[in-house]
Amino acid sequence: MAVQEGDDDPFEEQRERVDDSMQRLFRRYGSENAFEYAVAIVASVLARLLDLVPPVMLGVAIDAIFTDSRAFGLGPVPAEWLPATQEGQFALTVAIIAGSFALGAVFHWLRNWGWNASSQNITHDVRVDAYNQMQRLGMDFFSDKQTGELMSILSNDVNQLERFLNDGLNSASRLIVMVIGVSLVLFTYNWQLALVALVPVPLIALFTYGFISIIRPKYKTMRATVGALNSRLENNLGGIQVIKSSNTERYEDDRVDDASMEYFDANWDAIWTRIKFFPSLQAISGFGFALTFVVGGYWVFAGAPGPLTGELTLGTFVVFIQLSQQLTWPMAQFGQVINMYQRAEASSARVFGLMDEHGALADDDELPDLAVEGGRVEYDDVTFGYDEEPIVEGVSFTVEPGETAALVGPTGAGKSTVLKLLLRMYDVDEGEIRIDGQDVRDVSLRSLRQSIGYVGQDTFLFYGTVRENIAYGTFIADDEEIVEAAKAAEAHEFIRDLPEGYDTMVGERGVKLSGGQRQRISIARAVLKDPEILVLDEATSDVDTETEMLIQRSLDELTEDRTTFAIAHRLSTIKDAERIVVLEDGRIVEHGGHDELLENGGLYAHLWGVQAGEIDELPEEFIERAAKRQARTEAGND
Template sequence: MGATEDSVFDQYRDRVDKPLVRLFRAYGVPEWPYFAAGMVANVVARMASLLPPLVLGVAIDSVFTGDAPFDLPLVPAGWLPATDAAQFEFSALVIGASFVVTAVFTYFYGVSANLFAHRVMHEVRTDSFEKMQSLDMTFFDDKQTGEVMSVLNNDASNLEVFLDDALQNSARLVVMVAGITAILVYENWQLAVVTLGAIPLMVVLTGWFMKRAEPRYERQRAAVGNLNTRLENSLSGVELVKTSAAEDHETERVRSASYRFFRDTMDVLRLSYVYRPGMELLAGISFAVTFAVGGFWLLYGAPGPLTGTLSPGAFVTFIFLTQRFVTPLAEVSNIVDQYENAKASSARVFGLMDVPARVTDAPDATELTDVEGRVEYDDVTFGYESDEDVIHDVSFEAESGDTVALVGPTGAGKSTLCKLLMRMYDVNSGAVSVDGHDVREVTLDSLREHVGYVSQDTFLFDGTIAENVKYGQFDASRDAVVEAAKAADAHEFVHELFDGYDTEVGERGVKLSGGQRQRIAIARAILQDPEVLVFDEATSDVDTETELRIQESLDDLAADRTAVVIAHRLSTVQNADQILVVEDGRIAERGTHDDLLEKNGRYADLWNVQAGLIEQ
């Protein structure tokens, strides 16, 4: 009932090596043109944004004070104007053009970077979902729906933020720091050393933060999954909660999961509140020291060990660029924050992808074709992962067209036996065969195409009745849907609905009664038209009269098909060709209805209890 304290993907997540590197190798490389275009546009935009302070400094020293020649780095002198007026006009034109270039290439960079990020995350989401779909039922027996949703939703979104924002800011930071450093060194290498003196301290602070942040982010992501699981369970079971007057109990459980998330989030934030202000303080100190040393240099000459002169234009350039320095350096905290979050999330995503799918097609699996419907269980033993065996040495045969009934107490293993036929699980020993073919040696798709299954836990998707009836047979005509519904005794109630077969059933079919949902599920199996039918107490939620009508339809349907029927009401299977009494995962008795009554054993006891001949 309760959510586990630790992530159910811990054992797989911990094995993921360099998750973000793996992300780029697996998903970034195929999208490299968008990434490359974005990086080129980013470099052009950021370099263009550095031109105005440089040109302004040169113009001050050359045009306004006349203390230095009009000279720009990497630009031949012959390309530059000679008069003050022309130099002023040229400077104004370059400054204006640089803003235009910055805006245009920032647009191209944003589009390219977002295309890269969202295309990658589209592939990650769909691949993660496809992987989840391929996993066998053992995985879903142990894992929590909210935890899986957290991986597909929250963790994938974290990666999207990283690929979109963090990469964009990282690229901008690299270009800005490299460009500003080059210009500052070009203008005055001594003052540049003073300005850049805070960077080693920032590197040390960043290393300290990353070392301590990683385990905190891992705990936070696990707490998100735990909270999602609790919310999903509580909302899915809201009817039970209300009928049990357990609202306070569920609220307390959600409060506990929410507090764990709050506690782990605050653990991350407390560390961030040391790191982020620390980075901003170091960046601010760098600006203040640059202003103080440069201003002193202009007023009184080179201070201390510094030598030479500092022009007013160079000082203005330093002030503008150092201010530009502060913002990207201060954003390092956000980048690291998003990096650590994405690293934890990518480990969980690849942890899901690395979960082994145990029930898969064998390399030499063949298609199951021309099915007659003969089913055989040969000395089958099965146990769930890390549990004791729940099925012990079960053997029986059902010839084509036979009906085999499985009866016995709840928890005896009847449903598990049926799921082994569908290869929801693989047997530990022995074999389950269809027409002499071990189900492990044929493809899953072909096996499940020829075996129809109606569970006692009827599930309907949010959509119309028609869509649910033809689920799996998506190209079926409306006439075929109606005929299947008639065979399942569903047409009458569907016809009376306002929108008929176009009636929306709601999430999990909540707008229909349990009996109506079961009849829709039976119609779905009928439309599949399989050679083998499995009914796991398929009429458990209908009244006696409806059950009799459905049973007549099922009898007609199973007349030339093999049927494996799990029944609680023994009256529905008394005409079965073979009845198996299952207890504790073993076949305790077998025979026809009359044979078993004559034996006066366990089946006879169950029959007499249900017939009211003896008290239970």
């Protein structure tokens, strides 16, 4: 069953906030492409008007040259300027027709250049602006959005805009010029038969109004389902190793089939509406042409029918038949233009909904840069949460310059969140975080993050070479500096043994390297950055003991004389830290040195006992609390 409007669309709320999205598109981006639009519009008008010249000249030639039913004339051109002989008139007619085709080709080229250039410029700017805005949103925005959904906006929705801005506006310009131009010519020749030829116009307008009201919600639903399908495909491709190792190919086949079928149903619903509408439109246009042929033809050989009066020459009749044919196709295309507009409107609402998303962290360029003198970091009564549910609450501690502070605690205690607040992945709800006395919210975001190096457990490598990944973020580094950073991270030896050395492609997300190799490249990246403050988020969690030893040796050198924060589940890796902060349920429950915390017999001592295999000696209260925490974690993941 097709998804109903708003169902499974994570951007429904954003989209509903957007008013007049297409007008906003032209207001915001149209002025920047005024020259291209001017060329396109002027060239479209002239090209379409030149398209009217051959049938008009054919009518003149039939009446004046072939049937001699009236004098040869070209409207306002004085008769004495025109040839007097039949041969001369024929030659002039041929020259005018040939010239109109040649000049028309030039204007058609300019028309196509103008529409294509403007549409490409606008869609490029829209895509880049949408990405820039998305990239600056806080991490809470991404917590309930999937990559495929965002890709659907940046790719599919922007491409829908491009199709309308190019093909749609191009067709619309042709429609307008042809309808107005043909109508003026027809009324100039014979206003009575012109009224007959234009009978389909009000019927087409009525049909189109009904089509718009029916198709608009269908396109909104379709945009939602294509985003859901992209998310499903992106998730499955990213988790292909888990799918294979879990032998769940058939299960995922069914899930992709379901997502694809929802898109199929929504898309087919819109298609079914279109394929009923367009033939009806063509039938109405064809009826107008047939009516013109019947009335005009009878008028030529039998005289004015019914209430019509006057004479209709053969040449005039031919002009009407020729121009009626040129009018029929643009009117039939009118439905296609409206169709493209409706699809573009649904897509533009999603694009601007993303652009209007609130939650971007304040990054005022006027703010001063962070000045790190020693690297003293203070958390002062910091509270933060999602949707009014606190994740960390009342957190206060100080790390002196050059110290290493380790954050430990059970899963879900808030350790990573505490450090993400330092990096301003989120902003605190209450309290302050200061570096050398400067509130992190009062300095430029660029300088803050430039002063902090981050090494995480889920090391992300970009598709590219080893060299490019080490230099990421420090793009001006030379080869010698990159190699020195790799040596400091114990990575140079294995990089040298790779097929292309530092120029080896790492594959998507670094899939060609082991977990330990990826983490050492991440450490090399941090070494190259040479930050004043270092954040280590379980940097040795997914490696074997030997690799951990190598990485730990790299980290010992990297953390020397730097203010360092470390998160670790393996407590043996942080037991030498000058300050250990123990978190539980978002609050600090104890802090101190390793030996001191063991003597206290609190949560840290119990966690140490778990890792030392002393489970039988743990108090029952600790085990019960651990079970409750695990239950809460599983419930939150459901």
